[in-house]
Amino acid sequence: MKKFFITGTDTDVGKTFITRLLLAKVKNMHQTALAIKPISAGSDDAIFLQQENSIMLPYETINPVYLNEPLSPHIAASREQKKLNAATIYSACLDALQHAVDYLFVEGAGGFLVPINDHETMADLAIQFNMPVILVVNMRLGCINHALLTVENILSKQLPLAGFIANQTQEKTQDAFAENIATLQQRIPAPLLGVVPYSINKEFCPLTDLITLP
Numbered sequence: 001m002k003k004f005f006i007t008g009t010d011t012d013v014g015k016t017f018i019t020r021l022l023l024a025k026v027k028n029m030h031q032t033a034l035a036i037k038p039i040s041a042g043s044d045d046a047i048f049l050q051q052e053n054s055i056m057l058p059y060e061t062i063n064p065v066y067l068n069e070p071l072s073p074h075i076a077a078s079r080e081q082k083k084l085n086a087a088t089i090y091s092a093c094l095d096a097l098q099h100a101v102d103y104l105f106v107e108g109a110g111g112f113l114v115p116i117n118d119h120e121t122m123a124d125l126a127i128q129f130n131m132p133v134i135l136v137v138n139m140r141l142g143c144i145n146h147a148l149l150t151v152e153n154i155l156s157k158q159l160p161l162a163g164f165i166a167n168q169t170q171e172k173t174q175d176a177f178a179e180n181i182a183t184l185q186q187r188i189p190a191p192l193l194g195v196v197p198y199s200i201n202k203e204f205c206p207l208t209d210l211i212t213l214p
């Protein structure tokens, strides 16, 4: 089974969008795929992932920690008098992980260093999963800095970086798009797995041709 942890340069950068694309890509290849979202805070991400998964699993299996408010997980949790812990959340995901699929994707919440409690971040959860990381880069001004900081942190945790995907969440293509892509490629020591344009088309099939599975 191939397993990947999906992170991004920020919240709202297209982690779920890209994870759904990866699921569709695997299924196009007549293989099976499963995506989970261990922690969600005020989002429907897990429902979207559940719909694309090859196996229909109960909601709680896909998303063991659901927080009501769209806040950083440590704040959303404290408002509900909940205490999050990377090891416990990982254990809660073991049900999902035992399913034999060709590809497994774990979507983080927010960016790589969002806190989940007073001393742990999403990176600690990624360390628990111990999977190669795929970084989704939102192609906008500032993305090089965000991408390189995130890459540096992933590598500092001794997690392998499987690659990055350049995603365009806005209709207007950023200025100097090609130069930005080239800079990311030059400075990120992992392959560019795809460049995904802004697409309001709900039909994913043409987009799956634009990404390569690591």
Ligand SMILES: Nc1ncnc2c1ncn2[C@@H]1O[C@H](COP(=O)(O)OP(=O)(O)OP(=O)(O)O)[C@@H](O)[C@H]1O
Pocket: 008, 010, 011, 012, 013, 014, 015, 016, 017, 018, 043, 045, 108, 109, 110, 111, 167, 168, 169, 170, 196, 197, 198, 199, 200
């Ligand atoms: N290539 C794209 N074309 C069009 N819309 C996109 C694209 N990528 C992402 N979006 C849209 O941008 C918004 C944010 O994307 P998404 O929810 O995937 O971000 P995320 O990184 O998963 O956020 P979160 O941190 O909440 O998990 C969504 O409305 C999504 O449909």
Ligand SMILES: [Mg+2]
Pocket: 015, 016, 017, 043, 045, 107
């Ligand atoms: Mg998401």
